[in-house]
Each structure stands twice: as C-alpha cells, then as structure tokens.
Amino acid sequence: xxxxxxxxxxxxxxxxxxxxxxxxxxxxxxxxxxxxxxxxxxxxxxxxxxxxxxxxxxxxxxxxxxxxxxxxxxxxxxxxxxxxxxxxxxxxxxxxxxxxxxxxxxxxxxxxxxxxxxxxxxxxxxxxxxxxxxxxxxxxxxxxxxxxxxxxxxxxxxxxxxxxxxxxxxxxxxxxxxxxxxxxxxxxxxxxxxxxxxxxxxxxxxxxxxxxxxxxxxxxxxxxxxxxxxxxxxxxxxxxxxxxxxxxxxxxxxxxxxxxxxxxxxxxxxxxxxxxxxxxxxxxxxxxxxxxxxxxxxxxxxxxxxxxxxxxxxxxxxxxxx
Numbered sequence: 299x300x301x302x303x304x305x306x307x308x309x310x311x312x313x314x315x316x317x318x319x320x321x322x323x324x325x326x327x328x329x330x331x332x333x334x335x336x337x338x339x340x341x342x343x344x345x346x347x348x349x350x351x352x353x354x355x356x357x358x359x360x361x362x363x364x365x366x367x368x369x370x371x372x373x374x375x376x377x378x379x380x381x382x383x384x385x386x387x388x389x390x391x392x393x394x395x396x397x398x399x400x401x402x403x404x405x406x407x408x409x410x411x412x413x414x415x416x417x418x419x420x421x422x423x424x425x426x427x428x429x430x431x432x433x434x435x436x437x438x439x440x441x442x443x444x445x446x447x448x449x450x451x452x453x454x455x456x457x458x459x460x461x462x463x464x465x466x467x468x469x470x471x472x473x474x475x476x477x478x479x480x481x482x483x484x485x486x487x488x489x490x491x492x493x494x495x496x497x498x499x500x501x502x503x504x505x506x507x508x509x510x511x512x513x514x515x516x517x518x519x520x521x522x523x524x525x526x527x528x529x530x531x532x533x534x535x536x537x538x539x540x541x542x543x544x545x546x547x548x549x550x551x552x553x554x555x556x557x558x559x560x561x562x563x564x565x566x567x568x569x570x571x572x573x574x575x576x577x578x579x580x581x582x583x584x585x586x587x588x589x590x591x592x593x594x595x596x597x598x599x600x601x602x603x604x605x606x607x608x609x610x611x612x613x614x615x616x617x618x619x620x
Contacts, residue, residue, distance in 0.1 A: 299322075299323050299324065299374045299375065300323075300324045300326065300371075300372065300373045300374050300375075301318050301323045301324065301325055301326065301373065301374065301375045301376070301377065301537075302326045302328060302355075302368075302369065302371070302373045302375070302376045302377070302421075303315055303318070303325060303326070303327050303328065303376075303377045303379065304328040304357060304359075304376070304377070304378045304379055304380035304406070305328070305329075305378075305379035305380030305381065306325075306327030306328055306329055306352065306354075306379075307327070307329045308379060308380070308383070309485075309487055309488045309489065309526070310379055310426075310483075310526060310529065310530065311327070311379045311380075312343055312344055312487060313485070313487075313526050313527065313529075313530045314377055314379065314530050314533060315327055315344060315348065315352060316344060316348055316530075317530045317531070317533075317534055318377075318534070319348055319351055319352075321534065324353075325351065325352045325353070326352070326353045326354075326355055326371070326373070327352040327353070327354050327355065328354075328355050328356070328357035328368050328380065329354060329355075329356065329357065330356070330357065330358060331356040331357075331358055331364070332356075343487060355368045356368065357369075357380065359380055359397075359398050359401075359402025359403075359405065359406070360397050360398060360401070360402060362405050365402070365405040365406055365409055366409050369406055369409045369410060370409050370413060370418075371419070372413075372418060372419045373419060373421045374421055374422070375421050375422045375423070375424070375537050376406070376410065376421050376422070376423045376424065377424045377426070377533060377537070378403065378406060378423065378424065378425045378426060378464075379426050380398075380402065381398060381399045381402075381426075381457070381460075382394065382395040382398045382399055382453070382456070383453075384453070384491050384492075385430075385451055385452075385453040385454075385581070386491065386581075387453075387491075388451065388452040388453035388456060389451065389452055389453070389581075392452035392455075392456070395452055395453060395456040396452075396455075396456045396459060398456075399453075399456035399457055399459065399460045400456050400457075400459030400460050400462075400463055401459075401463075402460075403425060403459075403460040403463045403464055404463035404467075406423075407423065407425075407463060407464050407466075407467035407468075407473055407475065408467065410423060410467070410473055411467045411470065411471030411472075411473040412471070414471055414472060414473050414474075415471050415472075420474065421473075421474065422474045422476065422537055422540075422542070423464070423473060423474060423475045423476065424476050424478060424533055424536055424537055424540070425460060425461065425464040425475060425476070425477050425478070426478050426480060426533070427457045427458075427460060427461050427477055427478065427479045427480070427545075428453075428454060428457045428479060428480055428481075429441060429479050429480065429481035429482070429547065429549065429588055429590050430449065430450075430451065430453065430454035430457065430585065430588065431447045431448075431449050431454050431457055431458045431461065431479065432445055432446075432447065432448065432585075432588070433447070433448035433449050433450040433454065433585065434448065434450055434585055434586070435448075435585070435587065435588075438520070438586070438587035439587075439589075440549070440551050440589045440590055440591035441547065441549075441588070441589070441590050441591060442547070442591045442593075442594075443479070443545045443546065443547055443594055447461075450585065461477050461545070464477060465477065465543065468542060468543050469543075473542075474542040475542055475543065476536050476537075476540040476541070476542060476543075476544060476546070477544070477545040477546070478532065478533060478536055478545075478546055478548050479545060479546065479547050479548065479590070480524075480529055480532075480548040480549075481521075481522050481524065481547065481548060481549040481550070481588065481589070481590040482521045482522055482523050482524070482588070483523065483524040483525065483526050483528075483529045483548075484523050484524075484525070484526065484610060484614055485525050485526030485527065485610065485613055485614060485617075486526075486613055486614060486616070486617030487526075487617065488526070488614070493521075493556065493559070494523060494559070494563070494610075494611070494614055495614060495618065497514075497559065497560055497563050498563055498567070498614055498615055498618055499618070500512045500513065500514075501560075501563055501564050501567045501569055501571065502567055502618065504569055504571045505567055505568065505569040509571060510571055510572060511571055511572050511573075511574045512560075512571040512572070512573055512574065513574055513575075513576040513579060514556075514560065514573040514574065514575060514576065514579060515556075515575070515576065515579035515580045515581060516556070516575070516580050516581070516584050517555065517556045517557035517560060517573060517575075518555065518556070518557070518584075518586060519555070519556055519584050519585060519586050519587070519588070520553040520554065520555050520556075520586065520587045520588070520589065521553065521554065521556065521559075521588055521589070522549060522550045522551070522552050522553050522554065522588075522589050522590065523554065523559070523607055523610055523611075524548070524549070524550050524603055524605075524610070525603070525604075525605035525609065525610040525613065527604075527605060528550075528603040528604055528605055529548055531601065531604075532546075532548045532592075532595060532599070532601050533548075535595075535599035535600070535601050536595070536598075536599060538599070539598055539599045539600075540598060540599070541598065544594075544598075546592070546594055546595040546598065547590040547591060547592045547594065547595060548590070548592060548595060549589065549590025549591065549592040549595075550589075550590075550592070550603045551589060551590065551591055551592065552589070552607065553587065553588075553589040554607060557573070560573055562607075562608075562611060563611060563615070566611060566612070566615055567615065
C-alpha cells in the first residue's frame with residue numbers, strides 16, 4: 299500500500315510516517331522544496347532507518363505545478379497534514395494561511411479527483427482539520443460533528459475552507475475524502491509555539507534560575523490534550539474504516555483548564571512559581587471551552603485514547619529532558 303504523507307517533516311507528520319512504516323506501508327513523504335528530510339536525534343524524530351525507508355518528495359502547496367508533480371502518482375492513500383498549523387502564524391498573515399490551508403488543499407484534491415475520474419488512481423484521502431472550526435459555541439459541552447461550523451480565528455477559518463474544498467471534490471468526482479477534526483494534542487517533538495511544550499520550557503527555566511514568576515497568556519480556557527500517538531492511531535484507523543464524505547472528531551472528551559495544566563506541569567517539574575499574565579501572550583478571541591465528542595469515530599473504527607493526560611505530560615517532559 300503506497301501512502302503519501304504531506305507535511306511529513308512536521309510534528310504529527312513524523313509520527314504518522316513512523317506508524318505507517320510500522321504497519322508495513324510504502325511511505326512517500328512530502329516536504330517543502332529546499333527542506334532536508336527530517337533530522338535524526340531529537341525526541342519525536344525519525345530514526346536513520348525510518349528516514350531512509352521514506353521516499354521524500356518536494357511539495358509547495360502554493361504552486362499548482364509542484365502539487366501536480368508530487369500528487370499525481372498512483373497512491374492508495376493520502377494523509378494531508380501540510381498546513382500553516384500555528385494560530386499565531388495564521389493571525390500574522392491570514393491570506394497566506396488561506397492560500398496554504400484552503401487553496402493548497404483545493405489544488406491537491408483537484409489533482410487526485412482528476413486521477414480518479416480518469417482511472418489512474420483511487421486513493422483514500424484523509425484531510426486533517428481542527429476542532430477549532432466549531433468556534434465559540436453556545437455552551438460548555440463536547441462538540442459533535444453535527445454542530446455548526448463557526449470559526450473565530452484566521453487559522454480556523456482557513457481550515458474550514460480546507461474542509462469545504464475537500465468535500466466539494468468528493469461530491470464532484472467521487473474522490474474518497476475523509477475529514478478528521480483533531481482537537482488539541484501534544485507529545486514528544488512538539489515545538490514551543492504550542493502551549494504544553496511552551497509551559498514546560500518556561501517552568502524549567504524558572505526552576506533553573508529560581509524565578510518566582512512565569513509569564514503566561516490567558517489561563518481560563520478549557521482544552522483537551524490528546525497524546526499524538528492516540529491521534530495517529532485514529533488517523534490509521536480512519537484510513538482503513540472511515541467512510542468517504544464523512545467528518546470525524548478526534549477527541550478525548552476530557553477537558554482541563556490551562557490553569558490546571560500549568561500547575562500540573564509545575565508540580566511534575568518541582569517548581570511553584572506564580573503565573574503572571576503577559577499581554578504579548580494573550581490572544582484575543584480565545585475559545586473558552588473546546589472539547590470534542592468522538593463517539594462517531596469510536597463507533598466506526600473502535601478507536602479510544604490509550605494515554606491519560608498525566609502520561610502525555612510525562613512524555614513531553616521526558617523528551618525535553620533528553
């Protein structure tokens with residue numbers, strides 16, 4: 299089975315590549331032109347053997363010809379992860395986020411849809427979106443796939459556009475598109491633009507220099523934090539058992555406030571600093587409660603998360619220590 303992974307050098311992409319190789323798949327890894335294949339050594343990265351087992355291909359989502367050359371091959375499946383994945387990066391340049399996330403996806407499914415219509419290939423296409431497309435919501439409850447989509451950030455809006463592009467291609471060409479709305483997840487190898495490794499780095503530094511205060515953003519929002527291994531397991535199951543044209547939440551349903559998350563990490567690190575709000579870290583329009591209901595995914599694939607939040611935080615901290 300030949301599987302193309304776009305964004306294969308990203309945080310989740312590396313874990314997807316590892317899982318597919320372990321499952322015996324022939325993996326093609328798409329990375330931006332000029333990027334070398336994933337380095338070896340840091341936690342979460344590929345081993346030399348894993349890296350050498352992947353066929354690396356250049357892919358620039360903003361270039362239609364680059365997309366055609368990379369994507370127009372007889373793949374059995376595609377896991378589309380390449381994106382502007384940072385909310386802050388999308389906020390700085392919403393137009394670029396739309397060009398990569400929404401228009402880039404439209405370019406990919408256009409090539410794949412044409413390949414299906416002409417009989418050259420008929421891949422399963424897993425398009426990875428985000429739970430943030432649900433927006434603010436009207437109550438602090440777990441979001442379901444039937445809830446309205448009401449994005450409240452440039453990042454979420456561009457991902458909602460990605461979903462529309464992918465599902466339009468499914469309706470028009472029969473391309474076997476499946477959409478996964480992943481809620482917040484973390485694990486070894488995630489960079490400090492994201493909240494769990496960011497908290498961990500600041501807390502470790504506070505301990506090292508005996509700082510009494512740690513700068514934070516808004517600690518009121520409630521999120522869930524899946525282990526990246528559980529998220530990748532969901533993606534692998536959806537490739538095998540997901541239904542084309544359907545949307546699936548990838549979620550634990552277990553929310554935690556960012557304040558509680560901060561103190562859990564502080565306790566594990568062995569430090570008791572005072573969190574202090576930094577205006578530069580506070581994002582406007584934060585969703586106050588974003589937790590998902592994954593009953594549809596579980597019913598379709600038998601998936602359930604295996605890692606607790608404490609397991610997940612331990613793995614992040616252990617990886618940073620390495």
